[in-house]
Amino acid sequence: MNKVKDLNFRDIYHQICYISRNDIIDKLIYIAKDTCSEPFPGADEADGAVTYAYIDSEAGITFELLGLARCEEDGIVCFDGIDDTTFKIRRANVTECDIEILDDAAKEQYRDKIRVIDEGYKCSEGVEKTRNIDLIDGLRHEDFPDDIAALLIADDIDCEMCWVRCTGTSDHFIDGILLNEPNNDFGVHLNDPVHLMIASTKDKQNIMCVIALP
Numbered sequence: 001m002n003k004v005k006d007l008n009f010r011d012i013y014h015q016i017c018y019i020s021r022n023d024i025i026d027k028l029i030y031i032a033k034d035t036c037s038e039p040f041p042g043a044d045e046a047d048g049a050v051t052y053a054y055i056d057s058e059a060g061i062t063f064e065l066l067g068l069a070r071c072e073e074d075g076i077v078c079f080d081g082i083d084d085t086t087f088k089i090r091r092a093n094v095t096e097c098d099i100e101i102l103d104d105a106a107k108e109q110y111r112d113k114i115r116v117i118d119e120g121y122k123c124s125e126g127v128e129k130t131r132n133i134d135l136i137d138g139l140r141h142e143d144f145p146d147d148i149a150a151l152l153i154a155d156d157i158d159c160e161m162c163w164v165r166c167t168g169t170s171d172h173f174i175d176g177i178l179l180n181e182p183n184n185d186f187g188v189h190l191n192d193p194v195h196l197m198i199a200s201t202k203d204k205q206n207i208m209c210v211i212a213l214p
Contacts, residue, residue, distance in 0.1 A: 005095040008137065009061055009145045012053040012099070014118075016106040018069050018076050019089075020048045020098040028065055028087045035085070042068045042079030048098075050078050050106060051089065052114050054121050055131070057165065060143040061091035064117050066110040071100075078106050083113060091143050126168020126175070133174070135198060139209055147179065150196050150209040152186050160184055164194055164211070173197060173212060186213060 004012075004019065019025070025048075033039040040046075046068035056062050065088070067081030107114060123131075131145060141147040141163070152160045160183060164176035173195035181190040188194055188211070196209040 001098040001100050003095070004091065004097050004099045007099065009055070009140075010131075010134070012061075012101070013055065013131075015053050016066075016102040016110070016114075017051050017053055017063065018048050018071065018098075018100045018102055019051050019063060019094055020071075021046065022094060022097050024089060024093045025049050025065070028089070029068070032082060032085065032087065040068050040079070040082060042070065046070050046079065048076075049089075050081070050102070050110065052110065052117060054117055055123070055145055056121055057123065057127070057144075057146050059088075059090060060141075061145065063089040063091070063094065064113070065089060066113055076100065076102060076106075078102070078109055081110055081113065124168060127166060129169050130166035130174055133198075135207055136174075136209060138207060148174070148176065148196065148209050150176075150194075150211050152182055152184075152188070152211050152213070154186050154213050157184050157186060160186070162211070164196060164209070167193075170195070174209070178211075186211075188213065 029043050048069045049065050050067045050069045051063035053063050068079045070077045139149045146166045148164050150164045163179040165179055166176045168175045176194055178192045178194050195212045197212050199208055199210050
């Protein structure tokens, strides 16, 4: 198995994933036992969780806890889930856990809850396009794939790195929102809309995003 930290967000995006148990998952199982009408089936014998991976632009890569599972020699056994409660696990909390992508049979087992997640966290067509631009993957925040490190450039001002949240595409640009206030006066500010251009360094060895300023 791979570790969560070793997989690109595209490897897990909209996938059913087995994740080995850790303290965070154990806490969610405990909470479910105390607060839900019934606990997660298989809690005493499970060594992992069945999750569905999606992207929340505000909270980053998220795994919805669908049910529990046990890893056996001939495969992973998935237990039933709890339909009336939501349990979310952020990627940063499971980076060291083992992970395995499960087949469509698991997706069918939890299809109703997956449908609710897909509807609730459906992004715009423009944002989906930006998620498919693998050329800028090296500039993405590891937990927030919609957030891109970009370079502010203007005459007579030192260049400055900032973060931009992608909102779509237009012409030859990636559209976004500036996520931090620049230290220098570039004429743009926190939450302002900006346009990114994909460029390469002089030696053609590295890709960068540059904010197109008037």
